Amino acid sequence: MEVISGIHWIQGINGNCYLITDPFLTLIDTGFPHKTKKILRYITHELHRQPSELTIIILTHSHYDHIGNAEQLRTITGAKIATHPEDALYIERKKQPPLPSGGMGIIFKLLSPMIKVHPFHVDISLKENEEIAGLTILYSPGHTPGSICLYDPKRKVLFTGDTLRCNNGTIEGPSKRFSIDMVNAHNSIQKLKTLDFDIMLSGHGTPITENAAAKVREFAEKS
Numbered sequence: 001m002e003v004i005s006g007i008h009w010i011q012g013i014n015g016n017c018y019l020i021t022d023p024f025l026t027l028i029d030t031g032f033p034h035k036t037k038k039i040l041r042y043i044t045h046e047l048h049r050q051p052s053e054l055t056i057i058i059l060t061h062s063h064y065d066h067i068g069n070a071e072q073l074r075t076i077t078g079a080k081i082a083t084h085p086e087d088a089l090y091i092e093r094k095k096q097p098p099l100p101s102g103g104m105g106i107i108f109k110l111l112s113p114m115i116k117v118h119p120f121h122v123d124i125s126l127k128e129n130e131e132i133a134g135l136t137i138l139y140s141p142g143h144t145p146g147s148i149c150l151y152d153p154k155r156k157v158l159f160t161g162d163t164l165r166c167n168n169g170t171i172e173g174p175s176k177r178f179s180i181d182m183v184n185a186h187n188s189i190q191k192l193k194t195l196d197f198d199i200m201l202s203g204h205g206t207p208i209t210e211n212a213a214a215k216v217r218e219f220a221e222k223s
């Protein structure tokens with residue numbers, strides 16, 4: 001569905017994937033594996049564009065539910081994959097991905113060979129305040145060491161990855177179980193409350209399409 005002119009949410013994929021249609025076709029996050037066809041179908045059937053027009057794939061962080069189709073999409077479309085260098089280390093397996101603590105870490109370790117996201121190369125490093133596809137990179141460590149948010153000042157849209165989520169219209173911070181450093185995550189959220197935006201598009205849950213900045217401010221102030 002088109003959330004606002006030029007920004008689409010491809011529904012039915014976990015985690016959320018968004019397509020920006022100008023200045024060129026850009027995909028933000030790719031969901032769990034096995035959704036490549038669904039993403040390509042959205043490009044061809046809903047946008048009436050060619051897969052080869054996909055130019056950039058931005059990954060908000062290295063978790064499997066966000067990077068699962070990136071490599072396959074790059075092979076088919078020729079797009080470049082971009083993310084923060086801290087999480088590129090995990091995607092490329094130059095470092096072992098950090099595991100959640102406690103029992104969830106053990107479950108994660110057991111499940112990860114089954115999810116089968118093979119290491120792949122990242123083409124473009126994204127750092128704080130850099131711009132790509134009309135978006136400003138906001139380095140937001142905490143959920144993972146290299147998490148980023150993306151700010152579209154023209155359309156007043158904030159893409160939050162898993163740094164902020166939306167559950168039935170209510171803003172939530174990142175999952176404690178799956179976050180590496182909750183103190184850093186808290187600091188990253190405090191940074192977001194100074195931005196001017198109307199729409200918040202997160203890695204999980206539904207879009208917040210009205211007064212999103214005020215809702216984020218309210219959440220940040222009590223968290």
Ligand SMILES: [Zn+2]
Nearest residue numbers: 061063143162
């Ligand atoms: Zn995550």
Ligand SMILES: [Zn+2]
Nearest residue numbers: 015065162203
């Ligand atoms: Zn996620």
